[in-house]
Amino acid sequence: MPDMSFTSLSQAVKIFFSYATSSPKDKRLFKKLAAHLSVLRRQRLIDEWYDSAISVGNNFSQIIENQLRSADIIVLLISAEFLASPRCYEYEMQRALELSTSGKARLIPVILSPIDWETLPLVNYAPLPMGGTPLSLKRNLDAGLVEVAQGIRKVVEELAGQLKRVRIRLATPKLPMCHCSYRQNAFFTDRETILEAVSSSFTFAQTRQPRILTLNGLGGIGKTQIALEYLHRTSHLYRSIVWLNSSSRETLSTEVSNLAEKLGLPERDHADEGQLFAAVKDWLQNQTSWLLVLDHLDDLALIDLIVPSQGSGHVILTTHIQTLGEITSMIPITQLDIDASVLFLLKRSGIIRGKTPLAQTPPEAIEQARAIAQALDGFPLALDQAGAYLEETGCGLNNYLTLLQQERVTLLSRRGRIVSTQNHPESVTITLTLAIEKVIQQRPTNLQLLRLLAFLQPEAIPYELLVDGAAELNEPLRSLAAQPLALNEALADLHSYSLLHYLADTTILRIRRIIQAVLIDALPRRQQRQWASQVIRMVNRVFPEVHFAVRAKCERYLPQAQHCASLITRYQLSSKEAGQLLERLGFYCYQKACYQEAEKYLSQALQLQEQHHRAEAQEIASTLNALGLLYHRQARYQEAESVHLRALELREQVLGPTHPQTAESLYNLAVLYGSLGQYQQAEQFYQRVLSIDEQTNGPEHPGTAKTLNNLGLIYMQQGKYTQAETAYKRALAIYERTLPPNDPDLTYPLNGLGALAEKHGDYQQAELFYQRALFIREQALEEVHPDIAYSLNKSASVYEAQGKDRQAEELYQRALSIVEEVQGSDHPDVALYLNNLAFLADKKGNLQQAEQFYLRALNIYERAFGANHPAVADVLNNLGVLYRDTQAKERAEPLLKRALAIREQVLGPTHPDTAQSLSNLAILRASQQAYQEAEALFQRALALRLQTLGPDHSLVALTREKYALLLESMNRYEEATRLRQTAQIQEE
Secondary structure (H helix, E strand, O other), rough: OOOOOOOHHHOOOOEEEEEOOHHHHHHHHHHHHHHHHHHHHHHHEEEEEEEHHHHOOOOHHHHHHHHHOOOOOEEEOOHHHHHHHHHHHHHHHHHHHHHHHHOOOOOEEEOOOOOOOHHHHOOOOOOOOOOOOOHHHOHHHHHHHHHHHHHHHHHHHHHHHHHHHHOOOOOOOOOEEEEEEOOOOOOOOOHHHHHHHHHHHHOOOOOOOEEEEEEEOOOOHHHHHHHHHHHHHHHHHEEEEEEEEEEOOOHHHHHHHHHHHHHOOHHHOOOOHHHHHHHHHHHHHHHEEEEEEEEEEEHHHHHHHHOOOOEEEEEEEEOOOOOOOOOOOOEEEOOOOOOHHHHHHHHHHOOOOOOOHHHHHHHHHHHHHHHHHHHOOHHHHHHHHHHHHHHHHOOOOOHHHHHHHHHHHHHOOOOOOOOOOOOOOOHHHHHHHHHHHHHHHHHHHHHHHHHOOOOOOOOEHHHHHHOOOOHOOOHHHHHHHHHHHHHHHHHHHHHHHHOOOEEOOOOOEEEEEEHHHHHHHHOOOOHHHHHHHHHHHHHHHHHOOOOHHHHHHHHHHHHHHHHHHHHHHHHOOOHHHHHHHHHHHHHHHHHOOHHHHHHHHHHHHHHHHHHHOOOOOOHHHHHHHHHHHHHHOOHHHHHHHHHHHHHHHHHHHHHHOOHHHHHHHHHHHHHHHOOOHHHHHHHHHHHHHHHHHHOOOOHHHHHHHHHHHHHHHHHHHHHHHHHHHHHHHHHHHHHHHHOOOHHHHHHHHHHHHHHHHHHHHOHHHHHHHHHHHHHHHHHHOOOHHHHHHHHHHHHHHHHHHOOOOOHHHHHHHHHHHHHHHOOOOOHHHHHHHHHHHHHHHHHHHOOOHHHHHHHHHHHHHHHHHHOOOHHHHHHHHHHHHHHOOOOOOHHHHHHHHHHHHHHHHHHHHOHHHHHHHHHHHHHHHHHOOOOOHHHHHHHHHHHHHHHHOOOOOHHHHHHHHHHHHHHHHHHHHHHHHHHHHHHHHOOO
């Protein structure tokens, strides 16, 4: 018998037993066999290991792989259950064959029960019992077990002598040394910033303590691969590199034992685990320029067991733990960015080979890969899993994207047939489920909290949403959210396992989409709908009714409200709270000038409210009102009028004719009629609203000021400048007493007073009003809001009147750019700014550009308002003047006459704009020597301008001088002189 004088477990032959742990019969036979091997164990000849020795929560697949690689003998206990087990047959048996073929381990098959032996890849191995008779068929089971134990003992004794001779030859390893069996990952992509951060954290300056750096993040996020890439890139800088799997104390102990043998440490001959840790720790302390990687660290106490307190080495920890105190600096590992995700997926799937640049990949493939990467949240393990599937099946990117949408649960659970032992062995679903199970062990309510977070928008979850919306939650979450300490502890649990993150220096939480997907997919559809409904109620509770004072709160909750809109669609929810939330969301998007989104949400809200039996008429009217405002802004005037009239009818029926909400509908119809040029009808509606406002809210209420402001606008459009000024000034005074100085409502009377000052030729005063309004809007509104464009336009008009044409053109162009971006190129506001730019181009002598601008503006106005709108007359007038002044008189006359006819019909014969048309047509007819007609036109124009503008206005002086010139053309010099003298007397 060979000499068996060695006695330590480190010198014992290591046996790995593989059997179907789920089979009670196989487990019973294994225990009986283990009893027959007990003598070998007492003699310290063997050290056994088997799957059921793994403690709950550890990295199961990684531990099995480590044990297989360190085993001297692998015993396969084969049965029908063994062959049916994917772990036993597809993984452990295949690895055993690989290790046996390479000479790294001896393989012993033991047949427990009848099977078709000839079909197995083990057919060339001699099984135990001898002759291949299954143990279960032995008449005397104990005799059969003795035969198996003797066969195993024979191989043990043979190997024991070999191992002793090998270990005697072990000496201090030759340096440099690398104790790491993992190869560099050929698919490693990006992460350069992180690798640079690791390198910059490590220097070889003389230090008393090792430098410790932690890569922390969720399982599957790529921590191990980053550490491995750093190791391979910098291996030339270190004399010793040690990589230890630290997923549990048991695993680390095995790793340290193997390392001690490799190092030839004397302590390897002692069974005491503490001595082995201390020996390796001392060895590291006495080395220079070493790198220690503790991979999958799950217990911080293990750090002190292996990392020396003194020495000049570097330590990298990879862990899910987020809070490590002062023992280490941390680099959080997050998902790959979209470009890196695309590149990795294309490389992993084999679509890109070698160092082929991304630029040579078909654009269609890049876009499809981008869609997959976005759906998988840039999660490295999910991308690797997707790449493996694409490589194995050849299904193509587009087909995979379709499958991902239809079979997400299956695909996230499928790791692939061929997974390198150095890669993450579990699937996305298993990896994340294990992390979730661990955090649930901390406190049961963590599962409920995670499910709630799974149905929220993941990127921006305000902490106060959980607190302020708690009343809408079911138990136990309602009680949890009502206790700040308990809620903070629960969130800390999730954070400690990298399932949840706080954005830096904020109270905003973030959860990964891939985690949400796993949590949601684990629930039946009925429970998914229940959680979605709960979230919608919670967000509806905190998303406020929209007005200026709460816009910051609206903006904070906007991502959650938009996400809830998608939940409503996905789960076909129709609750009252869903309709309320959609209406508020749509109205807020309208105020932000996001009109497409606003219409989507408001239309969806209206549909739900009309279908839901609990919806109240006031809620439907509120949504109709918001839709009317939106349609008006989009120049969809007929639709706007229709929904406003319907809202008015509902409010009058339910609330009465003098209710504030009824007044709101009347007000919005008045605004609409004003835009349509129906000024008398608009004025009547405003007067009715003003009466309700003053009775309900009082004469000093902001609502009263709002009505006064728009009444002032109608007065101005009708040429009633004195009444307009009174209304504007009263509105501004109320606003200044009741609103913050930066409230956008202040801008409306400011712009009105500016327009009045401009009409009277007081450009300096007009500029002050306009600039104040523009400043407020730029502070309060989005950068590309239509109201900012309107203020820019007003300021530009003052510059133009003062001859500052360059400044005016810049502002007009900026206003045009804003409105085209937000409202589209066919909106009436586009025509307004085109008309003004055309006027400037005419002044600069760029007549062709001016004509193009006018014609485009005219086309937009006519399509939006019809042929008889005052805005149409404005462009007709300006285009007619352009043709008149360029000697195209035959084209000018019909345009100027049409403009005059519209103004007389819509604005009335005494309106200032009618006077403008009379004057311009008079100048044309005078140039055509139609003197009598021209004189009559001049007389009417002069009388109107004197009446509305006063004798000192520049337009009055211009009209009088043109009339005097006409008289001189008719040889009526004395009358011309008296006309000029009259003007001088009036001025004095």
